Amino acid sequence: EAQVTQNPRYLITVTGKKLTVTCSQNMNHEYMSWYRQDPGLGLRQIYYSMNVEVTDKGDVPEGYKVSRKEKRNFPLILESPSPNQTSLYFCASRDYRQETQYFGPGTRLLVL
Amino acid sequence: KNQVEQSPQSLIILEGKNCTLQCNYTVSPFSNLRWYKQDTGRGPVSLTIMTFSENTKSNGRYTATLDADTKQSSLHITASQLSDSASYICVVSQSLFNNNDMRFGAGTRLTVKP
Numbered sequence: 001e002a003q004v005t006q007n008p009r010y011l012i013t014v015t016g017k018k019l020t021v022t023c024s025q026n027m028n029h030e031y032m033s034w035y036r037q038d039p040g041l042g043l044r045q046i047y048y049s050m051n052v053e054v055t056d057k058g059d060v061p062e063g064y065k066v067s068r069k070e071k072r073n074f075p076l077i078l079e080s081p082s083p084n085q086t087s088l089y090f091c092a093s094r095d096y097r098q099e100t101q102y103f104g105p106g107t108r109l110l111v112l
Numbered sequence: 113k114n115q116v117e118q119s120p121q122s123l124i125i126l127e128g129k130n131c132t133l134q135c136n137y138t139v140s141p142f143s144n145l146r147w148y149k150q151d152t153g154r155g156p157v158s159l160t161i162m163t164f165s166e167n168t169k170s171n172g173r174y175t176a177t178l179d180a181d182t183k184q185s186s187l188h189i190t191a192s193q194l195s196d197s198a199s200y201i202c203v204v205s206q207s208l209f210n211n212n213d214m215r216f217g218a219g220t221r222l223t224v225k226p
Binding site: 040106 | 116144146153154155156157158161201214215216217218219
């Protein structure tokens with residue numbers, strides 16, 4: 001089944017404790033993105049990648065890192081999480097020739 | 113100010129009724145507009161995509177319209193079902209294949225009651 005998977009789905013952590021949220025897609029898509037979704041705001045792009053080893057900042061990249069060592073994986077790294085990073089995070093992927101973007105199920109993060 | 117404004121923020125209707133959700137945008141240049149459905153606890157799923165030259169597109173009971181001159185779009189849901197309860201998100205892109213110029217509305221939360 002074609003899908004985007006994220007792990008973990010739920011995470012509670014404390015300020016400053018490094019964490020990684022994994023994202024994997026099995027559709028051989030070139031484009032992958034990370035978004036955060038907060039109440040009353042639209043999805044905002046954190047980082048995106050157009051292919052392996054090619055990443056760039058989105059609208060809200062501060063406090064986040066990403067890597068794209070393999071085509072299928074695009075982990076999101078929070079080196080020193082802070083409470084304002086409490087949010088719902090979505091990974092998405094897309095074939096560069098297609099218009100439809102596929103979203104993962106989301107990761108709900110709480111930083112205390 | 114968000115470049116994509118959706119209204120209403122939330123809506124409650126009875127099962128079987130029709131409803132229309134609105135999306136106004138100021139994004140320019142414009143390439144395409146998408147409507148997504150997001151069930152609670154899930155990622156958004158694409159419903160329709162319209163380019164500049166299209167002014168209506170249907171997907172089952174969902175019909176999206178686009179007026180590129182007034183920069184308005186609507187999503188009409190016919191004969192609503194309980195499973196239509198979700199958030200509906202309007203997304204406007206400035207280019208067709210770029211991945212970093214999409215602007216998301218905050219969504220309309222629709223609740224369909226029996």
